[in-house]
Amino acid sequence: MRDRFPPHPSPLPPGEREVKEHRLQTCATKSKENGKGREYGSKAAEKCLMVAEFLAGGDILAWKSIKEIAAGTGLTAAETYTMLCTLVKRGWAEKDESGFRQSGKGLSRYAVQAQEYLVGVMGRLGLR
Numbered sequence: 001m002r003d004r005f006p007p008h009p010s011p012l013p014p015g016e017r018e019v020k021e022h023r024l025q026t027c028a029t030k031s032k033e034n035g036k037g038r039e040y041g042s043k044a045a046e047k048c049l050m051v052a053e054f055l056a057g058g059d060i061l062a063w064k065s066i067k068e069i070a071a072g073t074g075l076t077a078a079e080t081y082t083m084l085c086t087l088v089k090r091g092w093a094e095k096d097e098s099g100f101r102q103s104g105k106g107l108s109r110y111a112v113q114a115q116e117y118l119v120g121v122m123g124r125l126g127l128r
Contacts, residue, residue, distance in 0.1 A: 051083040052092055055102040063098035
């Protein structure tokens with residue numbers, strides 16, 4: 001599901017960009033003693049992204065109930081509601097008496113930022 005979204009434009013220069021990408025790709029380390037890996041990340045962020053990705057899949061204009069979203073993500077109804085409240089507050093989802101759905105506000109904000117970044121890059125390259 002994550003492959004559907006374009007990568008976030010990086011403000012870092014090319015040399016530093018590769019270092020940061022390497023760090024992002026290696027979010028798991030192995031212990032020297034037993035070889036078991038430890039993954040780093042945020043469970044809350046993972047859950048929130050699961051809900052956002054579920055809303056982005058299928059008919060994005062259809063209103064979905066908490067039970068429907070919980071069943072589709074494997075989260076409890078309470079976890080789903082908490083994540084939906086965060087997404088609504090940040091503009092990534094909308095709430096109505098019919099349920100919840102993806103909002104264009106968060107996506108359009110991301111698109112505007114990406115466009116502004118590309119205009120800046122084009123300016124630095126003299127491609128205006």
